Amino acid sequence: MGGDAGASVVVPGAAISLRRHPDTEFLLFGNRAAIEPQLDRLPALKAASRIVHTDVAVRMEDKPSQALRRGRKTSSMWLAIDAVKRGEADAAVSAGNSGALMAMARFNLRMMEGIDRPAIAAVWPTLRGESVVLDVGASIGGDAMHLATLAVLGSAMARVLFDLERPTVGLLNIGVEEVKGIEEVREAAELLRALNLPHLEFIGFVEGDGIGKGAADVIVAEGFSGNIALKTAEGTARQIAEYLRSAMMRTWRSRIGYLFARSAFKALREKMDPSRLNGGVFLGLTGIVIKSHGGTDAEGFASAVDVGYDMVRYDLLTKINQTLNRDGKAFSLAPVAQGAIS
Amino acid sequence: MGGDAGASVVVPGAAISLRRHPDTEFLLFGNRAAIEPQLDRLPALKAASRIVHTDVAVRMEDKPSQALRRGRKTSSMWLAIDAVKRGEADAAVSAGNSGALMAMARFNLRMMEGIDRPAIAAVWPTLRGESVVLDVGASIGGDAMHLATLAVLGSAMARVLFDLERPTVGLLNIGVEEVKGIEEVREAAELLRALNLPHLEFIGFVEGDGIGKGAADVIVAEGFSGNIALKTAEGTARQIAEYLRSAMMRTWRSRIGYLFARSAFKALREKMDPSRLNGGVFLGLTGIVIKSHGGTDAEGFASAVDVGYDMVRYDLLTKINQTLNRDGKAFSLAPVAQGAIS
Numbered sequence: 094m095g096g097d098a099g100a101s102v103v104v105p106g107a108a109i110s111l112r113r114h115p116d117t118e119f120l121l122f123g124n125r126a127a128i129e130p131q132l133d134r135l136p137a138l139k140a141a142s143r144i145v146h147t148d149v150a151v152r153m154e155d156k157p158s159q160a161l162r163r164g165r166k167t168s169s170m171w172l173a174i175d176a177v178k179r180g181e182a183d184a185a186v187s188a189g190n191s192g193a194l195m196a197m198a199r200f201n202l203r204m205m206e207g208i209d210r211p212a213i214a215a216v217w218p219t220l221r222g223e224s225v226v227l228d229v230g231a232s233i234g235g236d237a238m239h240l241a242t243l244a245v246l247g248s249a250m251a252r253v254l255f256d257l258e259r260p261t262v263g264l265l266n267i268g269v270e271e272v273k274g275i276e277e278v279r280e281a282a283e284l285l286r287a288l289n290l291p292h293l294e295f296i297g298f299v300e301g302d303g304i305g306k307g308a309a310d311v312i313v314a315e316g317f318s319g320n321i322a323l324k325t326a327e328g329t330a331r332q333i334a335e336y337l338r339s340a341m342m343r344t345w346r347s348r349i350g351y352l353f354a355r356s357a358f359k360a361l362r363e364k365m366d367p368s369r370l371n372g373g374v375f376l377g378l379t380g381i382v383i384k385s386h387g388g389t390d391a392e393g394f395a396s397a398v399d400v401g402y403d404m405v406r407y408d409l410l411t412k413i414n415q416t417l418n419r420d421g422k423a424f425s426l427a428p429v430a431q432g433a434i435s
Numbered sequence: 436m437g438g439d440a441g442a443s444v445v446v447p448g449a450a451i452s453l454r455r456h457p458d459t460e461f462l463l464f465g466n467r468a469a470i471e472p473q474l475d476r477l478p479a480l481k482a483a484s485r486i487v488h489t490d491v492a493v494r495m496e497d498k499p500s501q502a503l504r505r506g507r508k509t510s511s512m513w514l515a516i517d518a519v520k521r522g523e524a525d526a527a528v529s530a531g532n533s534g535a536l537m538a539m540a541r542f543n544l545r546m547m548e549g550i551d552r553p554a555i556a557a558v559w560p561t562l563r564g565e566s567v568v569l570d571v572g573a574s575i576g577g578d579a580m581h582l583a584t585l586a587v588l589g590s591a592m593a594r595v596l597f598d599l600e601r602p603t604v605g606l607l608n609i610g611v612e613e614v615k616g617i618e619e620v621r622e623a624a625e626l627l628r629a630l631n632l633p634h635l636e637f638i639g640f641v642e643g644d645g646i647g648k649g650a651a652d653v654i655v656a657e658g659f660s661g662n663i664a665l666k667t668a669e670g671t672a673r674q675i676a677e678y679l680r681s682a683m684m685r686t687w688r689s690r691i692g693y694l695f696a697r698s699a700f701k702a703l704r705e706k707m708d709p710s711r712l713n714g715g716v717f718l719g720l721t722g723i724v725i726k727s728h729g730g731t732d733a734e735g736f737a738s739a740v741d742v743g744y745d746m747v748r749y750d751l752l753t754k755i756n757q758t759l760n761r762d763g764k765a766f767s768l769a770p771v772a773q774g775a776i777s
Contacts, residue, residue: 192610220674230609233617267572267662275575275659301666305674317617318660320609324643325664329671332562332647336706337679340699347699354692357682364678 095189106394160193221307237280263299263309372400437531448736502535563649579622605641605651714742
């Protein structure tokens with residue numbers, strides 16, 4: 094029921110993803126009257142789906158506390174997460190209210206052992222391909238240990254998505270000079286060097302302009318600056334697209350030029366298409382929850398489902414646990430290491 | 436002597452700015468042997484300039500502490516700032532080492548009364564025109580009071596640059612929901628509402644994607660997230676320019692299209708041209724210091740000189756003081772107001 098359009102985007106989106114991954118099965122939580130007409134048009138999806146009816150839906154404008162009060166145990170969002178908890182579903186995908194989704198996911202699913210707080214990871218297009226950027230807004234602040242666990246979570250996701258043995262990890266900072274950067278970020282760098290984890294390669298600090306260059310497979314930031322970076326990049330991309338559009342429509346010559354170069358502009362648009370990379374992954378929980386943009390179309394929602402599929406298929410949670418443990422020693426011993434180096 | 440190219444960019448840059456503002460006079464600090472040949476080619480500038488020779492120059496790779504040790508009282512950078520302090524110059528403009536410039540400016544010029552820490556402000560191109568964004572990296576962290584003084588400094592600069600009576604000011608945050616954002620940012624919002632300053636209009640929170648939309652004339656952030664936002668936007672702009680370039684060169688048709696639309700692309704390039712908006716302004720000090728990008732060309736350095744010219748001509752420091760005082764009551768009374776509302 095989530096997102097700006099509800100079932101009319103979510104159901105066709107599921108159908109697109111099913112074509113790419115025919116072994117998927119769907120539980121569709123929400124109002125049967127809204128879902129069924131959509132499903133009737135998509136026989137392949139219908140054959141692979143079961144509707145779980147509920148009248149209650151979290152609204153986009155609900156505050157997380159309201160959503161929990163109104164929708165706990167009854168709303169489509171809660172039931173979808175609960176299906177993950179009970180092992181009936183491998184992943185939950187929602188285009189609904191982000192704050193409510195995070196609150197319900199935290200409330201119903203536990204945190205993984207050794208992880209203090211959840212994170213949201215985004216897939217960021219770069220000049221080298223794609224990078225995982227996290228946390229883009231789940232938890233604000235956090236100490237060096239929190240940043241190090243973000244490195245663990247993000248590198249596990251990069252291993253799943255990019256099929257890498259040992260992804261490179263950079264810490265978002267505002268310069269490489271010793272005097273710069275906040276204390277937590279500097280301490281996290283020392284901690285990651287000291288831990289020398291086998292499943293990630295820590296490469297040091299990355300500045301804001303390094304993200305788009307693809308300076309590392311995984312970029313780690315606490316949730317405030319990570320969210321600022323993500324939103325600022327999205328805003329800049331839209332701004333330049335707007336400049337480009339008005340520049341191309343300005344004169345007769347430029348319009349003719351546009352017609353000739355149409356395929357090039359199409360390629361550019363696809364490269365910059367947010368729906369291609371839709372799907373924020375909630376990390377740190379004992380189940381897989383994917384947040385799709387609320388304003389996405391069916392193609393975008395399908396990407397979010399694809400992300401969930403990959404996370405299950407290539408076993409994100411196991412990869413996180415692998416990184417948390419080294420030679421049988423838990424990552425939670427890290428505070429000792431931190432004490433030793435500070 | 437500053438920047439990647441030194442006198443060969445700085446001197447021609449001064450000449451370009453002089454053409455736009457013929458009442459400017461220049462003190463050129465540095466190695467006479469490097470400056471004089473440049474100046475000989477530019478008779479108008481030569482007539483308006485005086486060289487102040489020194490052998491010592493701060494190097495781009497010097498740490499701030501090194502620069503102070505090596506270059507205090509002797510380097511071209513120090514002498515330029517000192518000329519501002521002694522009233523011989525109205526503004527200092529440098530393309531040199533940013534950290535060293537800030538350290539020397541803080542060391543030699545005092546902070547304005549009522550301002551705790553310096554800030555660097557950038558002019559940011561938006562879909563509506565331009566906005567002032569600060570702090571983009573001078574001071575990390577800071578409480579609500581610091582953010583409120585940034586609003587004062589930035590709005591004074593916006594009054595100078597954009598000729599506005601009462602610029603709008605937004606606080607960079609990661610959402611408008613009550614539960615979101617860090618405490619300092621929320622407190623700063625309450626403080627700015629309570630102060631209700633006559634020379635700025637506080638409009639609330641702005642997210643990262645609001646900057647490029649031109650959501651406010653002035654965007655306030657502490658230096659860490661402000662720098663992340665600035666660098667991420669620069670990186671995204673370069674990334675898209677790279678995509679565009681390769682898209683236009685991909686096929687014969689797109690190359691022909693490019694030729695037809697050449698003037699449109701030129702307009703776009705100018706719109707995105709960083710040299711057009713070059714010049715970070717150091718705010719909060721008792722003198723005006725402008726930082727030009729180190730890698731800029733003569734046109735870019737001229738923009739930085741232009742910014743310095745405007746700041747002096749339209750009296751930035753007076754405008755800051757005006758905003759700090761209301762009806763004779765100093766802004767430094769604000770902590771009382773803060774206590775009253777929290």
